Structures are given as C-alpha cells and as structure tokens.
Amino acid sequence: MRKKYKHYSEEEKLNLLREYEESGLSVYKFVQRCGVSNRSLFLRWLHQYETEENSVSLPAEPSENDMANRSKDDYRQEIKAQKKRIRELEKALSFSKLETKARDMMIDKAEVYFDIQIRKKSGAR
Structure with a gap:
C-alpha cells in the first residue's frame, strides 16, 4: 500500500515557513504540529528559499501610519507588557546576584576550611 503524499503550493510552503519562523519551535516539533509529511521535506524548503533569496522575513517594524492608527488601549497593553517584562x-537579576553572593561565600568558606587558595590572584599569569 502506497502512502499518498500531499503536494504543497508555493503559497502554502511560504505560509508554513513564515509560521515556523514566528513559532520559535524546533523543526521536528513544528513538522509534527503542522502535519507536514516529513522533516527532510521541510528542511529542503528552508534551504531552497534561503538560497533563492526568497527567505521568509519577520514582520516589518510598524510604520508611522500604523502607529498613528493604534488606540490608547493598545499602547496601554504594550506598556503593561513591558513593565511586566521589566519586573x-x-x-x-536579583536572583542572579544572590547566587553570586552565595557562591562567593562558599568559596570563602572552602578556602578557610581547606587552607588553600581557590581564587586566582589578580597579578597571576
């Protein structure tokens, strides 16, 4: 029994490639999710469109006209998301600083306990 393969139009290929670029998923997971017949076919499309300079690009930056048409709610939502990201x-950052402080304390204790120099001296070559 032969498998029946689906033939993809250029538009379908480009749409799938665009979705892949935007998804951030691995090729394997994306192929599974979208139901493309196999991974090597999808990799061939990626290579083909990159070499032909028809590579899929990310959405363009908003132009001045797009920004003028945005509502205040859109700006508020964007600011809220940015503030959340900052938090x-x-x-x-604070967790990283605590990790660094704990690591330094552990090294200090180890130097005292084992009576050896763990950190390099600043003038060492």
Missing part, C-alpha cells in the same frame, strides 16, 4: 528581568 521579571529585575527579579532574575
């Missing part, structure tokens, strides 16, 4: 990054 997340500040939290990650």
Whole structure:
C-alpha cells in the first residue's frame, strides 16, 4: 500500500515557513504540529528559499501610519507588557546576584576550611 503524499503550493510552503519562523519551535516539533509529511521535506524548503533569496522575513517594524492608527488601549497593553517584562528581568537579576553572593561565600568558606587558595590572584599569569 502506497502512502499518498500531499503536494504543497508555493503559497502554502511560504505560509508554513513564515509560521515556523514566528513559532520559535524546533523543526521536528513544528513538522509534527503542522502535519507536514516529513522533516527532510521541510528542511529542503528552508534551504531552497534561503538560497533563492526568497527567505521568509519577520514582520516589518510598524510604520508611522500604523502607529498613528493604534488606540490608547493598545499602547496601554504594550506598556503593561513591558513593565511586566521589566519586573521579571529585575527579579532574575536579583536572583542572579544572590547566587553570586552565595557562591562567593562558599568559596570563602572552602578556602578557610581547606587552607588553600581557590581564587586566582589578580597579578597571576
């Protein structure tokens, strides 16, 4: 029994490639999710469109006309999302600082306990 393969039009290929670029998924997971017949076919499309300079591009930056047509709610939502992202990054930074401080304390204790120099001296070559 032969498998029946689906033939994709150029438009379908480009749409799938655009979705792949926007999804951020691995090729394997994207192929599974979208139901493309196999991964090597999809990789061939990627290679083909990159070499032909018809590569899929990300959405363009908003132009001045697009920005003028945005509502205040859109701006508020964007600002809210950016503030949330800033809070997340500040939290990650503070956690990183705590990790660094704990690591330094552990090295200090190990140097005292084992009576050896762990950190390099600043003038060492």
